[in-house]
Amino acid sequence: MLKGNFDIPLDFLQARTPPLIGVDISASSVKMVELSESSKKSGYVVERYAIEALPKDAVSDGNINNLEAVSDTLRRAWKRMGTRIKNVSLALPAAAVITKKILLPAGLREEDLEYQVESEANQYIPFAMEEVNLDFQVIGPAPGNAEEIEVLLAASRKANVEDRVAAAQSAGLKTVVVDVAPYAAEMAFDQIRAQLPGGAADQCVALVDIGANAMNVNVLRNGQSVYARDQQIGGDQLTQLIQNAFGLTAEEAEAGKRNGGLPENYESDVLAPFCESVASEVARAMQFFFTSTQYNEVSYIVLAGGCAALAGLDDAVATRTQVNTLVANPFAQMVLSSRIKPRQLQTDAPALMIACGLAMRRFDPS
Ligand SMILES: Nc1ncnc2c1ncn2[C@@H]1O[C@H](COP(=O)(O)OP(=O)(O)OP(=O)(O)O)[C@@H](O)[C@H]1O
Numbered sequence: 001m002l003k004g005n006f007d008i009p010l011d012f013l014q015a016r017t018p019p020l021i022g023v024d025i026s027a028s029s030v031k032m033v034e035l036s037e038s039s040k041k042s043g044y045v046v047e048r049y050a051i052e053a054l055p056k057d058a059v060s061d062g063n064i065n066n067l068e069a070v071s072d073t074l075r076r077a078w079k080r081m082g083t084r085i086k087n088v089s090l091a092l093p094a095a096a097v098i099t100k101k102i103l104l105p106a107g108l109r110e111e112d113l114e115y116q117v118e119s120e121a122n123q124y125i126p127f128a129m130e131e132v133n134l135d136f137q138v139i140g141p142a143p144g145n146a147e148e149i150e151v152l153l154a155a156s157r158k159a160n161v162e163d164r165v166a167a168a169q170s171a172g173l174k175t176v177v178v179d180v181a182p183y184a185a186e187m188a189f190d191q192i193r194a195q196l197p198g199g200a201a202d203q204c205v206a207l208v209d210i211g212a213n214a215m216n217v218n219v220l221r222n223g224q225s226v227y228a229r230d231q232q233i234g235g236d237q238l239t240q241l242i243q244n245a246f247g248l249t250a251e252e253a254e255a256g257k258r259n260g261g262l263p264e265n266y267e268s269d270v271l272a273p274f275c276e277s278v279a280s281e282v283a284r285a286m287q288f289f290f291t292s293t294q295y296n297e298v299s300y301i302v303l304a305g306g307c308a309a310l311a312g313l314d315d316a317v318a319t320r321t322q323v324n325t326l327v328a329n330p331f332a333q334m335v336l337s338s339r340i341k342p343r344q345l346q347t348d349a350p351a352l353m354i355a356c357g358l359a360m361r362r363f364d365p366s
């Protein structure tokens with residue numbers, strides 16, 4: 001059970017939520033996913049999704065710089081969805097949230113627990129308490145000490161939450177869940193883990209999300225994160241390289257990257273070297289993982305984010321790291337509604353990990 005003691009709870013673990021759509025507001029676009037429950041046991045149906053480009057710099061480093069642009073884009077994306085659902089779940093970027101496990105005495109009364117959490121939180125949170133949303137969740141008895149319990153604290157700047165909620169609100173949408181991006185991605189990752197032999201039990205799997213500006217590496221074992229790291233490399237760099245190589249505008253380069261029609265030497269002179277540099281960043285991240293944890297093997301690399309759709313990136317990563325590499329498709333085992341174009345979803349799926357995880361909050365609050 002999770003306690004929220006402020007107006008907009010960071011409810012990672014709330015009771016069952018009403019119908020909602022998952023909405024990922026990220027650097028390059030707004031992404032929406034609507035799932036419903038399949039009549040088959042424990043399955044999902046992909047009802048609708050939409051990806052709507054954001055103007056440059058409307059969102060950067062997870063912050064909303066241009067509320068109006070974000071809200072306009074949300075409205076357009078929602079219209080394109082053609083849904084009636086107005087409840088949404090949103091995610092905060094990892095950098096906007098501080099999480100910390102703390103130990104507290106077992107057997108505290110509810111009010112005492114809340115009080116203790118707040119006073120402990122004070123020590124870990126570098127902002128004034130009135131500036132933050134604070135949530136906590138009792139994990140359970142502390143390992144090896146029955147006198148104590150483990151509690152997970154989560155705090156975020158109110159401004160980060162409020163900007164997102166306000167953007168949604170002025171697009172006519174109601175925020176019912178605020179999650180954290182890596183948690184949402186982990187929820188969608190369970191769909192991918194189910195596609196791996198033996199569910200990748202007791203194996204380390206690296207989820208590598210390469211977006212517009214950033215590459216987030218999250219190594220999971222049995223669905224739990226054991227290592228996370230961000231690097232500054234993403235698809236915008238490739239767009240810039242294309243612009244420089246062929247004298248194109250950003251829009252032309254972006255369209256060429258997705259739909260083809262670039263000069264013949266694009267693949268050999270621009271795309272392949274870019275894939276190589278991404279692959280060597282992934283390899284470096286794996287080295288960091290090995291040196292900073294007890295683990296010395298990664299069994300799979302799962303590529304997510306818009307760049308995962310780049311032809312040859314998976315091969316470049318597999319060759320460089322010598323690890324089985326696949327492209328994320330959290331919808332692979334879901335039923336698709338007749339509105340969905342399967343080929344297009346296949347291409348878009350890696351970029352929809354977070355929106356998919358957020359949409360799953362409708363059924364499966366973690
Ligand atoms: N089909 C495609 N082929 C090639 N590149 C693509 C494709 N779709 C998206 N991209 C690229 O992926 C990037 C956007 O990916 P994504 O939507 O995952 O980023 P983001 O989440 O908005 O950004 P960030 O994670 O950095 O905040 C852009 O650089 C875009 O050009």
Ligand SMILES: [Mg+2]
Pocket residue numbers: 026027209211212305
């Ligand atoms: Mg992203």
